[in-house]
Amino acid sequence: MKDEKLRKSWKQDAEGVKHDILMVAMAEFAENGLAGARIDEIAAKTKTSKRMIYYYFGDKDGLYLAALESAYARVRAGESDLDIDHMKAEEAMEALVRFIFDHHRSNPDLIRMVMNENVNHANYLKKSEFIRDLNLTSMRRLQRVLSMGQQEGVFRQEIDPVFLHWQIQAQCFYNVANRPSFSTKFGPELFTDEGQKQMVDNIVESTLRFLRA
Amino acid sequence: MKDEKLRKSWKQDAEGVKHDILMVAMAEFAENGLAGARIDEIAAKTKTSKRMIYYYFGDKDGLYLAALESAYARVRAGESDLDIDHMKAEEAMEALVRFIFDHHRSNPDLIRMVMNENVNHANYLKKSEFIRDLNLTSMRRLQRVLSMGQQEGVFRQEIDPVFLHWQIQAQCFYNVANRPSFSTKFGPELFTDEGQKQMVDNIVESTLRFLRA
DNA sequence: GCGTGAACTCACCAGTTTGTCCGTTAACCC
DNA sequence: GGGTTAACGGACAAACTGGTGAGTTCACGC
Numbered sequence: 001m002k003d004e005k006l007r008k009s010w011k012q013d014a015e016g017v018k019h020d021i022l023m024v025a026m027a028e029f030a031e032n033g034l035a036g037a038r039i040d041e042i043a044a045k046t047k048t049s050k051r052m053i054y055y056y057f058g059d060k061d062g063l064y065l066a067a068l069e070s071a072y073a074r075v076r077a078g079e080s081d082l083d084i085d086h087m088k089a090e091e092a093m094e095a096l097v098r099f100i101f102d103h104h105r106s107n108p109d110l111i112r113m114v115m116n117e118n119v120n121h122a123n124y125l126k127k128s129e130f131i132r133d134l135n136l137t138s139m140r141r142l143q144r145v146l147s148m149g150q151q152e153g154v155f156r157q158e159i160d161p162v163f164l165h166w167q168i169q170a171q172c173f174y175n176v177a178n179r180p181s182f183s184t185k186f187g188p189e190l191f192t193d194e195g196q197k198q199m200v201d202n203i204v205e206s207t208l209r210f211l212r213a
Numbered sequence: 214m215k216d217e218k219l220r221k222s223w224k225q226d227a228e229g230v231k232h233d234i235l236m237v238a239m240a241e242f243a244e245n246g247l248a249g250a251r252i253d254e255i256a257a258k259t260k261t262s263k264r265m266i267y268y269y270f271g272d273k274d275g276l277y278l279a280a281l282e283s284a285y286a287r288v289r290a291g292e293s294d295l296d297i298d299h300m301k302a303e304e305a306m307e308a309l310v311r312f313i314f315d316h317h318r319s320n321p322d323l324i325r326m327v328m329n330e331n332v333n334h335a336n337y338l339k340k341s342e343f344i345r346d347l348n349l350t351s352m353r354r355l356q357r358v359l360s361m362g363q364q365e366g367v368f369r370q371e372i373d374p375v376f377l378h379w380q381i382q383a384q385c386f387y388n389v390a391n392r393p394s395f396s397t398k399f400g401p402e403l404f405t406d407e408g409q410k411q412m413v414d415n416i417v418e419s420t421l422r423f424l425r426a
Numbered sequence: 427g428c429g430t431g432a433a434c435t436c437a438c439c440a441g442t443t444t445g446t447c448c449g450t451t452a453a454c455c456c
Numbered sequence: 457g458g459g460t461t462a463a464c465g466g467a468c469a470a471a472c473t474g475g476t477g478a479g480t481t482c483a484c485g486c
Contacts, residue, residue, distance in 0.1 A: 035249035180335035
């Protein structure tokens with residue numbers, strides 16, 4: 001009953017507090033979406049208080065946007081520098097597809113945030129030019145491998161690099177995003193360890209067959 | 214001030230009211246998701262009152278599930294019977310892919326509801342065995358075309374029909390679902406009329422190359 | 427015309443959820 | 457050690473939102 005004096009001792013750590021809030025917010029928004037997430041819930045899972053969320057991020061939208069950008073930045077930072085420049089085109093393309101496939105699989109939180117953005121007509125994505133820039137990098141890498149293959153003569157000339165990127169993304173994204181509905185309808189076999197191995201092999205095979213001259 | 218007697222005249226029309234509510238609910242849930250949709254908003258767009266929603270559907274979850282099933286049923290009913298049995302395998306496969314592509318494009322509301330379901334770990338989809346059955350039909354149709362092609366000798370024997378179905382779905386679904394985020398990041402070119410024509414051509418080409426012996 | 431159950435209206439509530447007021451503590455400068 | 461500013465906490469307010477209680481009208485059989 002009498003802890004009036006004990007509660008109010010704390011350290012100042014602006015960056016730490018902000019980071020803590022962002023990590024929790026990211027997880028909550030990824031799980032529940034913008035409308036579904038609850039500020040109180042986020043605050044409760046934080047080391048700090050709800051008041052601090054408003055202190056640093058203004059309002060719920062501000063927190064959401066910050067969490068979205070943070071999610072992109074964090075995942076982007078975790079991208080290992082894939083060493084494909086010394087490879088031949090087919091080999092490089094295979095490595096790249098496998099990398100994107102694994103990358104998506106191991107970052108479901110980002111995938112879920114993007115799903116939410118799409119439900120929301122990408123309203124917040126549009127506000128962030130920061131995020132737009134991030135994505136061009138992976139696009140350019142693919143383009144390099146493609147033209148490498150075209151110069152080697154193993155890939156067709158008439159391939160649209162944007163479509164190619166779209167097609168790889170479509171499959172790698174769908175694999176994570178629509179797993180719940182697909183496995184409900186057609187069983188979980190595609191999503192076991194063995195199933196996923198088969199799947200990525202198939203995607204690689206399919207991509208190469210599409211590209212070959 | 215004195216309209217005590219004027220307001221209370223109405224006709225009984227249970228089916229009409231239910232249908233009206235469902236149509237509005239479908240649109241609202243598709244647009245805003247389960248958490249984002251507001252019962253008051255749905256009620257306002259209805260010819261009837263909020264109380265009727267609870268009268269017929271119990272609670273928000275009940276209404277959501279009813280809207281989800283109704284969305285599937287309505288779209289399924291609109292599927293034209295695609296006449297592919299007299300075609301050769303390659304031709305039939307192309308027709309089928311184009312059909313699925315167009316079908317997804319012209320039913321964005323259903324796509325959006327499925328997106329929401331996936332955000333929600335397909336919780337409500339799992340509850341509805343009615344929906345599971347619906348989807349097996351399109352799966353079987355694809356399987357028929359595939360084995361037709363294998364008997365003709367034009368398609369490879371080692372194709373997994375579930376993966377093939379998954380791959381077509383992935384692209385056709387992603388095309389609608391992730392259009393907002395993709396076009397924000399990489400421009401709207403893929404989604405113009407011309408772009409979509411190119412895209413479906415590419416998907417067909419890619420699918421056939423994957424299948425061919 | 428009258429009884430009955432289904433269909434329907436209106437007003438309201440209780441719990442939730444975002445956001446803020448106000449005061450307190452830490453850190454830093456002089 | 458006094459003053460200033462940034463960092464922080466707790467409690468409260470205002471609006472929103474899902475859900476309900478209680479009574480009214482309709483349709484139909486008798």
